[in-house]
Amino acid sequence: MLKPSWRRVVLKVGSALIAPDQDGCSERYLRPIAEFIQQCRQLNREVILVSSGSVAAGRHHFQFQHQRVPIALKRAMAAVGQTEMMNFWSRCFDFPCAQVLLTHGDLSDRVRHINVKNTLKRLLDHGVLPIVNENDTIATDELKVGDNDNLAAMVASVVQADALIICSDVNGLYTADPNKDPAAKLIPEVRQITPEIYALAGGASSRVGTGGMRTKIEAAEKATAQGVDTLIVDGHQATTFQCLLAGNNPGTIFYGQKIPLPAKKHWVRHTLRAKGEIWVDDGCVDALCQHGASLLSSGIVRVKGDFAPGDAVIVRCSVSKRSIAKGVSRFSASQLFSIKGQHSEKIASCLGFCPNGSNAVIHRSEMMLLEKL
Numbered sequence: 589m590l591k592p593s594w595r596r597v598v599l600k601v602g603s604a605l606i607a608p609d610q611d612g613c614s615e616r617y618l619r620p621i622a623e624f625i626q627q628c629r630q631l632n633r634e635v636i637l638v639s640s641g642s643v644a645a646g647r648h649h650f651q652f653q654h655q656r657v658p659i660a661l662k663r664a665m666a667a668v669g670q671t672e673m674m675n676f677w678s679r680c681f682d683f684p685c686a687q688v689l690l691t692h693g694d695l696s697d698r699v700r701h702i703n704v705k706n707t708l709k710r711l712l713d714h715g716v717l718p719i720v721n722e723n724d725t726i727a728t729d730e731l732k733v734g735d736n737d738n739l740a741a742m743v744a745s746v747v748q749a750d751a752l753i754i755c756s757d758v759n760g761l762y763t764a765d766p767n768k769d770p771a772a773k774l775i776p777e778v779r780q781i782t783p784e785i786y787a788l789a790g791g792a793s794s795r796v797g798t799g800g801m802r803t804k805i806e807a808a809e810k811a812t813a814q815g816v817d818t819l820i821v822d823g824h825q826a827t828t829f830q831c832l833l834a835g836n837n838p839g840t841i842f843y844g845q846k847i848p849l850p851a852k853k854h855w856v857r858h859t860l861r862a863k864g865e866i867w868v869d870d871g872c873v874d875a876l877c878q879h880g881a882s883l884l885s886s887g888i889v890r891v892k893g894d895f896a897p898g899d900a901v902i903v904r905c906s907v908s909k910r911s912i913a914k915g916v917s918r919f920s921a922s923q924l925f926s927i928k929g930q931h932s933e934k935i936a937s938c939l940g941f942c943p944n945g946s947n948a949v950i951h952r953s954e955m956m957l958l959e960k961l
């Protein structure tokens with residue numbers, strides 16, 4: 589479904605397509621995908637490829653039979669598999685390819701985020717195909733995104749893509765995992781991602797897949813919030829790509845929201861990870877939810893976690909215990925311990941200084957109310 593309005597597309601290719609037999613990269617599925625990329629470019633569409641498969645492609649170099657691979661070995665597999673995968677893609681094209689390896693930290697740090705954005709833009713401007721993957725060789729649990737569906741959605745947001753196409757081993761979202769339930773039915777269109785949609789998702793069934801359907805729905809939620817149409821399609825079938833080029837939907841499409849979130853709020857909501865919690869009283873919940881106010885110290889009753897100024901936190905109602913909002917705290921956890929419950933004018937005397945010249949603990953421009961209360 590290559591809409592005329594889609595000028596920039598992020599294409600995500602899963603491990604099961606890159607190395608289906610875990611015996612190095614296989615041409616079997618990659619040729620039609622490479623042709624699709626070429627055709628998109630001929631139609632003046634910009635493509636950013638997010639390619640999984642470094643671990644699956646590198647696995648055959650290591651004598652290891654068990655299904656659960658220790659993390660140090662996985663990193664080594666990724667190191668060797670990543671070069672094989674890049675070589676493979678490069679051989680498919682007569683234009684240059686660029687390897688872009690990212691971790692979550694590269695996207696959550698504002699300066700690095702802008703560097704990634706500028707680099708991707710330069711590559712596209714010069715006709716180079718960016719090929720993105722997680723930097724699995726160095727990524728730790730804390731640093732990594734963890735799956736390439738979410739990574740692709742974050743990349744789609746960074747490059748302000750119009751569409752995200754997730755090529756998987758299944759042709760879309762079904763009412764249940766079709767590998768387990770033969771009666772499961774394909775859902776061709778999703779307009780709103782609700783808890784009921786999440787409830788349909790099961791895990792990965794292939795030996796090499798990471799997130800299953802859940803991470804694809806998470807990716808669709810991230811991308812559609814910024815107005816990016818998101819498709820899940822079957823990358824095994826060459827007909828999928830003919831169908832896309834003919835302007836048809838071969839799988840499931842999640843429609844981009846008509847009113848996209850502003851970029852900064854999207855980044856707070858969908859890229860930053862919360863490092864702690866600020867619990868607030870009922871009056872404060874009312875001010876945030878009903879009046880769109882900034883969070884002030886007077887409404888804070890409890891602070892959890894160890895966070896620094898500039899870190900994201902979850903705001904919780906101390907009565908209902910529900911998560912109300914996510915935002916960037918302008919104060920550290922230890923500073924908030926000193927000023928919680930105090931009126932804003934007391935901040936300077938409590939702390940001995942006013943850290944940033946502002947009284948708001950979380951400014952409303954850096955706070956997102958959470959829809960799923």
Ligand SMILES: Nc1ncnc2c1ncn2[C@@H]1O[C@H](COP(=O)(O)OP(=O)(O)O)[C@@H](O)[C@H]1O
Binds near residue numbers: 790792793
């Ligand atoms: N509701 C569902 N609809 C479709 N597939 C589902 C669903 N729930 C779980 N799955 C599983 O998700 C798998 C795709 O995820 P995954 O193996 O991680 O693929 P990839 O490597 O492409 O990221 C499918 O093969 C399927 O078994």
Ligand SMILES: N[C@@H](CCC(=O)OP(=O)(O)O)C(=O)O
Binds near residue numbers: 603643
């Ligand atoms: N970054 C990892 C892949 C992670 C991942 O999400 O895999 P997949 O579910 O196959 O898209 C790798 O290159 O092996």
